[in-house]
Amino acid sequence: MNGHKIVLLGIAGPLLLGSCALFGLPTTYLFKHNPNQADPSAGGNAVASVSGTMVSTTLSLSGLTPGKAYIAHYHAFGPDSSTNPCASNGPVTQGFPNFTADASGNASVTVKADMTKIAGDNGAYVNVHYASDPSVVPICAPVKLAKG
Ligand SMILES: [Cu+2]
Numbered sequence: 001m002n003g004h005k006i007v008l009l010g011i012a013g014p015l016l017l018g019s020c021a022l023f024g025l026p027t028t029y030l031f032k033h034n035p036n037q038a039d040p041s042a043g044g045n046a047v048a049s050v051s052g053t054m055v056s057t058t059l060s061l062s063g064l065t066p067g068k069a070y071i072a073h074y075h076a077f078g079p080d081s082s083t084n085p086c087a088s089n090g091p092v093t094q095g096f097p098n099f100t101a102d103a104s105g106n107a108s109v110t111v112k113a114d115m116t117k118i119a120g121d122n123g124a125y126v127n128v129h130y131a132s133d134p135s136v137v138p139i140c141a142p143v144k145l146a147k148g
Contacts, residue, residue, distance in 0.1 A: 064101035086140035
């Protein structure tokens, strides 16, 4: 009997996730810190909501440098890893508006994009860069965990 229940739950999980996507319920992705010293307590999440053919994504960030300017992008899965999107070094597929951390080091920014621009491998991760030096990427949110 217990085994039977587990099988049913195993089927229901993916169906529920599919329903969420159909009804546009938001999906949350957590930022993690990259292996560097920039903004060591930075973190936050990305919440993506689907409406028709559009995806609205809001980043809610904390632990940034107060008053500092940042840029953020969706990136496609790149060539350097097929299992760690944040280390895959993929190209930008969708930019967020430029933003600045407030006096407490918090920031929020939203972009609305056509779903095709960030579907599948095109939306593998979201990263946050220093606007003054985009090679500095304190945090990254994995969205798609395997390439292909
Ligand atoms: Cu980027």
